[in-house]
Amino acid sequence: IIMAISLELHRSLGAFIALIVVNCLILGRAEAFASKNTIPRSMLDALGMGxxxxxxxxxxxxxxEILGSNSLFGIALFPDGFQTWTVMVLPxxxxxxxxxxxxxxxxxxxxxxxxxAQAQELTS
Structure with missing residues (x-):
């Protein structure tokens, strides 16, 4: 819809639209839970969900990170001959x-x- 209304806005927001949608889903779920529960339960739920x-x-x-670049926190994990999976660094x-x-x-x-199942067979 944004692309049809304003192409320039779509180009500037492009990558962030998915993040905005996910953020709305998370906040909507938290709000739905909080509206039906007490404050302490809602706080624990929010902590657990987070x-x-x-x-x-x-x-x-x-x-x-491991399969796409053969590193974790900048530390190489496999020998030099390890073939990285280029697809893993793509979206x-x-x-x-x-x-x-x-x-x-x-x-x-x-x-x-x-x-x-094996334990059950052994006990019967």
Whole structure:
């Protein structure tokens, strides 16, 4: 809509529009919770949501940094022959990082379920 109304405004805001939308989603969720709960519960919820969102951003960013530039906080992690994944430093790299995390989480869940099934067989 902004692009249709004012191309110049769209060009100047371009990269920030997505950040503004995400910020509105986070604040809208916090406001919806706070309007139905007490102040202490709302403060704890806001703290938990803030820490959780920060950890999510850090986990995605760290995967992108490690695989995209072979470093973390400026320290090289793999030998010189390591082939970096150029896609990880592109905007789409966030989706790949998220996919990697989903693969790891699902693998761990499946492994845990298999271990529980084996333990169940041993006890019966």
């Amino acid at each position: 820490v959780g969102f920060t950890l999510a951003l850090l986990s995605i960013g760290m995967v992108r 789409s790299g966030g989706f790949f990082a998220m996919a990697i995390w989903l693969l790891v989480v699902n693998w761990l869940k499946n492994r845990q379920a298999e271990n529980e």
